[in-house]
Amino acid sequence: MNDMLRDLLVQGTLETLGMVVPSALVAQLLGTLLGVLLVITRPGHLKPNAPLHRVLGLVMNVGRSLPFIILLVVLIPFTRLVTGTSIGSTAAIVPLTVAAIPFVARLVESALLEVPNGVLEAVRVMGARNGQIIFKVLLPEARSALVLGFTVMTISLVGYSAMAGAIGGGGLGDLAIRYGYQRFETTVMIATVVILVVLVQALQLLGDFVARKLDHR
Template sequence: MDSLVPLLWQATLETLWMVLPSALIAQLLGTSLGVALILTRPGGLRPHPALFRVLDAAVNVGRSLPFIILLVLLIPFTRLVTGTSIGSTAAIVPLTVAAVPFVARLVEGALRDVPSGVTEAARVVGATTPQIVGKVLLPEARPALIHGFTVMLVSLIGYSAMAGAIGGGGLGDLAIRYGYQRFETDVMVATVLLLLVLVQGVQWLGDRAARRADHR
């Protein structure tokens, strides 16, 4: 058991290293894409049907690709960005790419749920589009956006375990190399429990943050 603790600690750090940067980058890019979708859609603040169709199709394609296939498809791009296609740092690239369309759709849904009367009132008083987005839409949708970020984090933890199956490191890699290939059941159980703790912790923090942000 003493020899297992350092392995679990290192694998947990690798998982966090994969998930947290991926989540932050994906949230930034996905929010921008989600805002673009809500602005350019028919009836939006800046309707542009052709651009909306392109963005909408890109998001649908990105969401339809299974993550394991995306991992393989992105190997050349990952190697170009990070200099390698294996390891925790390399896994950040496919994790980010997989999360961006997911975040974009969640952000689009959250912003669509903002009452239209709120944005109309802002337009009446002369607010510009950036002001409406930054001071009306995003603040009003904050609880839903936090929920979306939480869902994305939980999904990335699952994806990171899958990345470990092809050399991405982290808890998934530990479970495969020791728990599965060496038939060490205690390692498999320990990694599963750690993943459950991570997911439950993220969900609890996300729910609490969303409740604090909801002033209704």
């Protein structure tokens, strides 16, 4: 592997991480808030609100149904408004985050629904307020599942970031398209695939390890 290719691979990897990490963190924060709302507004839960629950569910379903490549194009004006440009790895953070939020919200909802109602009822009888139940019982009890959900979402964003490279998003996807596919450089294609596979495997192993440590069962 020559020095130029090595430099390109390092730069592409750093750009991919630069897209995925902030997108994952922001999406996890906002998606967790929406996921908590989806759960507590369910009938029979802490704060039942059927109309709000239906609206949130509809919005999340619509967001998850949009193919990422279409979302990239639809969000170009918004991306340009936020970042000042619609190309490059920085601009790709916006559609990556937007695409991940409804995905995270549903994963968080599933994780929180695994917490037994008996646990919530017990702390409620003890006089705990809704905020205390959410932050001291509901979220801590589901922390292992939440970590696994975060891992799944982050790995999905790695794949999305490679797709963003197809339209000038930068990162390993852009490197594979411009140098591997368009210039028929098989070595570049193989190298980018290997790096992506290693990155995904590392994320999965790390997520599984943290989830096991947090699982109190």
